[in-house]
Amino acid sequence: MRRTLFLVGLSLLLLAGCEGSDEKGYKVAMLVMPDGHYGYGFPIGGVAAFSLEDGVISPGGIGYDINCGVRMLATNLQADEVTGKLRPLTDGLYDAVPSGLGSKSRLRYSDAELREVCVDGAKWAVEKGFGFEQDLQHMEEYGAIAGADPDKISERARKRGRPQLGTLGSGNHFLEISRVKEVYDEEVAGRFGLCEPGQVTVMVHCGSRGLGYQVADDYIKVMLDASQKYGIELPDKELACAPLASPEAEDYVAAMYCAVNYAFANRQFITHWVREVFRKHIPDAQMKLVYDAFTEPEPHYAQACPASLLKPIEVYPIAENKDPEAIFDIADAGVTRSGKTVEVKMAAVRSTLWPTSFEVNRGDTVKIHITNIEQTTDELHGLGINGYDINVVVDPGETKHVTFVADKPGVFAYYCTNFCSALHQEMQGYMLIR
Numbered sequence: 531m532r533r534t535l536f537l538v539g540l541s542l543l544l545l546a547g548c549e550g551s552d553e554k555g556y557k558v559a560m561l562v563m564p565d566g567h568y569g570y571g572f573p574i575g576g577v578a579a580f581s582l583e584d585g586v587i588s589p590g591g592i593g594y595d596i597n598c599g600v601r602m603l604a605t606n607l608q609a610d611e612v613t614g615k616l617r618p619l620t621d622g623l624y625d626a627v628p629s630g631l632g633s634k635s636r637l638r639y640s641d642a643e644l645r646e647v648c649v650d651g652a653k654w655a656v657e658k659g660f661g662f663e664q665d666l667q668h669m670e671e672y673g674a675i676a677g678a679d680p681d682k683i684s685e686r687a688r689k690r691g692r693p694q695l696g697t698l699g700s701g702n703h704f705l706e707i708s709r710v711k712e713v714y715d716e717e718v719a720g721r722f723g724l725c726e727p728g729q730v731t732v733m734v735h736c737g738s739r740g741l742g743y744q745v746a747d748d749y750i751k752v753m754l755d756a757s758q759k760y761g762i763e764l765p766d767k768e769l770a771c772a773p774l775a776s777p778e779a780e781d782y783v784a785a786m787y788c789a790v791n792y793a794f795a796n797r798q799f800i801t802h803w804v805r806e807v808f809r810k811h812i813p814d815a816q817m818k819l820v821y822d823a824f825t826e827p828e829p830h831y832a833q834a835c836p837a838s839l840l841k842p843i844e845v846y847p848i849a850e851n852k853d854p855e856a857i858f859d860i861a862d863a864g865v866t867r868s869g870k871t872v873e874v875k876m877a878a879v880r881s882t883l884w885p886t887s888f889e890v891n892r893g894d895t896v897k898i899h900i901t902n903i904e905q906t907t908d909e910l911h912g913l914g915i916n917g918y919d920i921n922v923v924v925d926p927g928e929t930k931h932v933t934f935v936a937d938k939p940g941v942f943a944y945y946c947t948n949f950c951s952a953l954h955q956e957m958q959g960y961m962l963i964r
Contacts, residue, residue: 570594571768580774586762587779588771589749589786596745596786597793598737601669601822603801604723605808607730607815609709615811619707622807627705627800629698637696637799644692645680651791652822655798665798669822673794679784683741684748687785691741691792696799703736705800711919722820732808732817734800742789749782790824797822844907846927853929855899860884872936876900878911878924881956883946889962894936896961901929912947915961921947936963 569576571590580586612619628634639647647654652673655661666672680688698705710729713719724731738745753770756762756778764770772778801819808815848858855875857863863877863884872894877884878901890896902911902924913930914921917938922930946957 571766582774585774586771587774587782588769589746589753589782590766590768590770592746592786594743594746595737595739596742596789597824598735598742599793599797599822599824600733600735601797601801602820603732603734603804603817604820605730605732605815605817607812609728609730611812612707612730616707618811619807622810623705623804626803626807627698628696629700629703629705631700633697633699634693635696636803639692639695641688641692644688644695647695647795648680648683648788648791649678650674651794652798655795655802660802661798665801665819668819669794670824671794673798673822674791675787677784678787678791680788682781682785683745683788687741687744687748690744691739694739694741695792695796696803697739697796698734698736698800699739704733705735705804706733707731708733723818724820731820732804734797734804736793736796736800738789738793739796741792745785745789749778749785752778752782793824794822843925845905846925848903848905848927851901851927851929853899853901855931856901856929857899858901858903860903871895871897874898876913878902878913878946878957879904880909883911883913883944883957883959886959887962888959889964890936891964892936892939894963895933896936897931897933899929899931900924902926910948911957913944914947915942915944917942920944923948936961939963 570593572578572588572593574593576591578591628636643654650657651671652661652669653666654674656663656666656673708731710719710724710727710731712727713724719725750768750770753772754767756772756776757764757770760773760776762771772782801817805815805817808817851858855873857875857877860877860879860882863875865875865885865888866873870891870893872888872890874885874888874896876898883900898913900911900913900922902909904911904926906926909926910923912921912923913932915932915934917940918934920932920934922932924930940963942961942963944959944961
């Protein structure tokens with residue numbers, strides 16, 4: 531039977547309109563995206579669907595960093611116009627955009643104005659001179675989702691949010707100067723203002739900061755009581771939930787929408803300061819918002835099937851890995867050279883990438899063979915190399931390969947892209963190109 535579902539991942543409301551749910555209506559379909567990994571109770575990258583009539587909503591499923599989204603700005607600049615000014619641009623961005631753990635806002639505003647931000651989102655920032663009306667046309671929900679009620683968020687949430695509006699934060703949040711590497715569809719890319727390889731873009735990734743975290747924390751406690759009240763058994767306390775039609779759920783949605791709008795405003799302030807920095811160093815710089823994305827309910831068709839039929843591979847047994855470049859002991863990690871070809875056999879295991887550093891010469895062809903020697907379910911690792919557009923995910927027991935030409939001299943960081951480096955400051959190394 532075909533069923534119309536609303537599927538939502540990462541950071542917004544989990545809703546569904548469907549038939550044939552189980553007796554409590556809170557497990558109709560569950561999906562995990564290819565980049566899924568551990569979260570609190572619910573995996574990051576997880577997607578779930580629930581019945582509108584008798585389904586539930588879970589703050590832990592939606593997440594702590596509500597509306598943790600990414601926006602992209604397209605410039606009228608080419609990479610060669612920016613390369614020589616990267617240092618002053620980078621220094622200027624660090625000065626203009628507060629970042630890091632405990633960073634404080636440059637803004638000064640009242641609690642009453644914070645309540646307005648929670649309702650009006652990015653529109654509030656634009657009306658105060660931080661951006662353009664056109665920006666709102668390139669945001670989901672035009673930068674403010676309807677239904678937010680500041681009375682439903684706690685004083686502590688507002689207290690945490692006030693000093694953090696217009697800040698990037700820490701963890702995996704980033705502000706990145708990028709360039710278009712390749713255009714696959716010129717017509718579609720042109721509609722977004724992305725015209726040719728080498729065009730400079732800027733990406734901003736952040737969310738609702740301490741305000742969103744506190745909303746989630748507050749309502750997980752509310753939902754723990756609600757779960758008992760409505761007789762819902764929980765496999766994990768972080769998945770505390772309440773029926774969609776309950777007053778607890780309605781209050782949470784109104785509070786959660788406040789965090790959604792706060793995050794829209796947060797990214798808008800940062801965008802304004804990014805534009806100021808670029809114009810200071812490159813007066814002719816123009817920066818148009820391409821898109822500001824967050825996750826919201828949308829209809830899909832799905833076919834339900836018993837979970838027992840799904841048998842995903844969780845761990846690749848070492849005995850079955852026949853890759854000739856695979857290694858399963860850190861003692862076997864190392865670097866070999868043959869002419870202008872350098873091969874790196876790398877092992878990934880918490881909490882190190884072995885080898886932790888290596889050197890090559892400019893013009894060398896570098897081949898990295900990375901094996902995740904973990905044998906524990908969900909112990910994913912990855913490999914990213916700054917400056918070389920390399921990002922691979924390696925499942926437990928799996929071997930992956932990357933090849934590139936070391937054409938830029940300098941020191942380049944490589945790191946685990948599966949949060950080991952971002953959250954724990956682990957699994958990082960350095961490649962020196964002479």
